[in-house]
Structure formats: structure tokens, C-alpha cells
Amino acid sequence: MSVKVHNWQINRKMDYKYPESRPEKQAAWIFDTNKCIACQTCSIACKNAWTSGKGQEYMWWNNVESKPWGFYPLGWDVRILEKLGSQEWKGDKYIGKTIFEQAPYGEEILGFIPEEDDWLAPNIGEDEVSAEVKHKDYIKIPHQPWMFYLQRICNHCTYPACLAACPRKAIYKRKEDGIVLIDQKRCRGYQECVRACPYKKSMFRPYTEKSEKCVACYPGVEEGFQTQCVINCIGKIRLFGFKSRYDTPREDNPVDYLIHFKKIALPLYPQFGLEPNVYYIPPINVPEEFNRQLFGPGAKRAVELYRKAREDKRLIGLLMLFGSTDKIVRSFKVEGDVDEGAAFGYDKDGNEVVKVPLKEPVIIREEYDQNLDVHRLSVT
Numbered sequence: 001m002s003v004k005v006h007n008w009q010i011n012r013k014m015d016y017k018y019p020e021s022r023p024e025k026q027a028a029w030i031f032d033t034n035k036c037i038a039c040q041t042c043s044i045a046c047k048n049a050w051t052s053g054k055g056q057e058y059m060w061w062n063n064v065e066s067k068p069w070g071f072y073p074l075g076w077d078v079r080i081l082e083k084l085g086s087q088e089w090k091g092d093k094y095i096g097k098t099i100f101e102q103a104p105y106g107e108e109i110l111g112f113i114p115e116e117d118d119w120l121a122p123n124i125g126e127d128e129v130s131a132e133v134k135h136k137d138y139i140k141i142p143h144q145p146w147m148f149y150l151q152r153i154c155n156h157c158t159y160p161a162c163l164a165a166c167p168r169k170a171i172y173k174r175k176e177d178g179i180v181l182i183d184q185k186r187c188r189g190y191q192e193c194v195r196a197c198p199y200k201k202s203m204f205r206p207y208t209e210k211s212e213k214c215v216a217c218y219p220g221v222e223e224g225f226q227t228q229c230v231i232n233c234i235g236k237i238r239l240f241g242f243k244s245r246y247d248t249p250r251e252d253n254p255v256d257y258l259i260h261f262k263k264i265a266l267p268l269y270p271q272f273g274l275e276p277n278v279y280y281i282p283p284i285n286v287p288e289e290f291n292r293q294l295f296g297p298g299a300k301r302a303v304e305l306y307r308k309a310r311e312d313k314r315l316i317g318l319l320m321l322f323g324s325t326d327k328i329v330r331s332f333k334v335e336g337d338v339d340e341g342a343a344f345g346y347d348k349d350g351n352e353v354v355k356v357p358l359k360e361p362v363i364i365r366e367e368y369d370q371n372l373d374v375h376r377l378s379v380t
């Protein structure tokens with residue numbers, strides 16, 4: 001049995017097991033794929049925090065894979081995309097089927113369970129480019145051949161497939177922040193969530209015989225802190241915040257602004273139908289069709305906007321706020337012009353928690369320092 005719910009990312013109603021029930025505010029992440037250096041500090045930060053125990057060895061709740069050839073687990077997206085079949089958009093409306101609507105006869109969700117070996121090479125395909133590089137080839141702009149880094153965590157979906165699939169009702173979505181959790185006492189390890197999640201972010205722990213997944217660092221989030229993968233990101237590519245409902249976004253809320261006003265941050269595989277809450281600024285050096293398949297029909301416009309970001313001081317100000325504080329920024333403002341202005345972030349009580357310049361100062365030091373009587377090799 002299913003009911004009709006509204007999914008704003010595919011711009012239509014769709015089938016889901018439970019009625020629409022949106023949290024007061026939704027935990028949401030934005031990742032700027034263009035700035036990631038694949039250092040995997042986020043993956044290690046998450047592992048140290050949550051998955052260093054017995055039976056968790058293979059688990060990477062946060063992973064960063066190189067596209068087009070990287071997958072964790074092996075082939076996670078191409079396998080479900082193939083099963084889903086044709087995925088057609090008409091303008092910004094998805095007219096193909098979601099994984100709930102394409103379920104085989106007698107089942108509720110289209111899915112599959114990866115083999116054990118599929119989890120064992122989390123960094124397969126790292127840095128491999130799309131096509132063979134021939135002798136004497138050089139990189140052209142836009143990049144040809146191409147690759148980019150895709151950062152992945154559980155999406156704390158508005159319509160979680162893991163939750164809908166659980167026969168024990170062990171998975172729940174918190175009313176206060178939309179974080180999706182597995183109740184370890186109720187879970188019996190049937191792995192229906194592993195089968196159903198198209199992002200393959202619910203994982204089975206053989207040692208306890210229960211399933212586990214990203215918990216969105218909820219103890220920290222409850223105290224006003226961003227998640228570990230965000231705080232530790234070397235490339236400052238990540239932002240965590242609370243998204244408003246799709247029909248009442250706030251222009252001074254950083255995540256609302258990028259998702260709903262600028263529409264520069266897009267969901268991953270919106271056609272699956274889960275309304276995921278991790279959003280991506282698409283890579284700018286990737287063929288348009290590939291971006292469209294991953295991020296939907298808004299990808300081309302988002303790339304154009306990103307290329308011109310410096311012309312928009314509010315946008316550049318917000319991008320500069322990424323990775324600049326460990327606190328959750330609930331509202332922001334930008335003052336001054338692009339060369340001398342600053343962006344400010346505020347917590348839920350309106351206290352200023354961060355201020356960053358719109359243009360990072362560049363300081364060039366003399367090669368010879370008279371005071372210290374030293375020569376410098378690195379002068380910038």
C-alpha cells in the first residue's frame with residue numbers, strides 16, 4: 001500500500017509508503033564538488049568518530065569517490081540506474097519512474113543487495129579519468145578527458161527508502177531535525193534497508209547482526225555544531241545547516257539561499273524519488289549530460305552561475321563561509337563590495353559566530369628578510 005506525496009525535487013506527486021510528514025527543520029549539507037581534493041580527511045574523521053569497532057571495518061559512512069569510475073560499494077549507482085530504465089525529464093518535471101514506482105510485482109521498492117566483495121575496494125577508480133590518455137595528450141579546457149570527486153554520506157532523505165523498507169519499523173526520522181536513525185534495539189538485521197537504499201548508505205554489521213548508518217553526528221548537532229565531516233574538511237567544501245520547508249524558504253538562511261533561491265546546490269539522483277538532503281554544487285569541467293544524469297536538469301544553469309560567482313557578492317560571501325566555523329550558521333549577511341567586503345554568520349540566537357573577507361588577502365613576502373637575515377624559498 002502506498003499514498004501520494006509531493007516531491008519538490010522532481011516537481012510532482014509520487015507514491016510512498018507513508019504520508020508526507022516534514023520535520024520542523026531539516027538537517028542538510030551542501031558540498032562544493034569543485035573544491036574537493038580527495039584527501040579523505042572527512043572519511044577518516046567520520047571513521048574515528050563512529051566506525052572503529054568490530055564488524056565496522058569495511059564501513060565508510062562518509063566516502064569520497066572519483067567519478068566516473070569510482071564506486072563504494074562497487075557499481076552502486078550504475079546498477080540501480082540500469083534497473084530503473086529510462087529516466088526522462090520534461091522541463092523540471094521528472095516523468096520517468098522513481099524506485100518506489102518501479103518496484104517489481106510483489107515488492108515495494110526497487111533495489112538490490114551488494115555482494116560482500118563489492119564493499120572491499122572503497123577507493124577503486126581513484127583519479128582515473130573518463131577516457132584513455134594518449135601519448136603527447138595535454139589537458140584542454142573544458143577538461144577532456146575528465147573526472148571529479150563525489151563526496152557521499154547518507155542523505156537523511158525526506159522519503160527514506162531504508163525507513164519504508166524496514167519490516168520492524170526500526171528506522172525513524174526525527175521530527176526536530178529530520179535526521180534518520182536506526183533503533184539498534186528494534187533492528188533484527190534483515191537488511192531490507194541495505195537492499196532498498198539506492199545510495200547504499202545503510203550497512204550491515206556482522207558482529208552485532210544489525211544494520212547501521214550515518215547518524216549525522218546528532219550529539220554535536222543538538223549542541224549547535226556542524227558534523228565531523230564538515231568541520232574537518234581540508235578543502236572547506238562543505239556546509240551543514242537546517243533547511244526550511246521547500247515552500248517557505250528564508251533568504252537569509254545559508255542552505256535555503258543556495259538550494260532554493262540561487263538553485264546552485266542540487267540533489268544527487270533526484271530521479272530516485274527520495275528527496276535527498278545532501279546537495280551538490282556540480283563540477284564545472286564535466287560533460288553536461290553526465291551532470292544532468294547525476295544532478296537533474298538544473299545542472300547546466302548551476303554550472304553557469306558558479307562560473308560567474310564573483311559577480312555576485314552575496315553568493316561569493318556565502319561560498320567563503322564554507323568551512324569557516326564549527327558552529328551551525330542559521331543566518332548570514334554580506335556587507336561591502338567584492339574586493340573589501342565581508343560575510344557574517346549568526347547562530348540561532350542571532351550571535352555572530354563568524355566573519356570572513358569576500359576576498360582572501362594575498363601577502364607576498366620579500367625573498368630576503370633583513371630582520372631575521374634569512375632567505376625564503378617560498379615567498380607567498
Ligand code: SF4
Nearest residue numbers: 154155157161162197
Ligand atoms: S540515503 Fe539511504 S540510508 Fe540514508 S536516509 Fe536515504 S534511504 Fe536511508
Ligand code: SF4
Nearest residue numbers: 036039040042233235
Ligand atoms: S576533507 Fe573535504 S577536501 Fe578532503 S576529501 Fe573530504 S570533502 Fe574532499
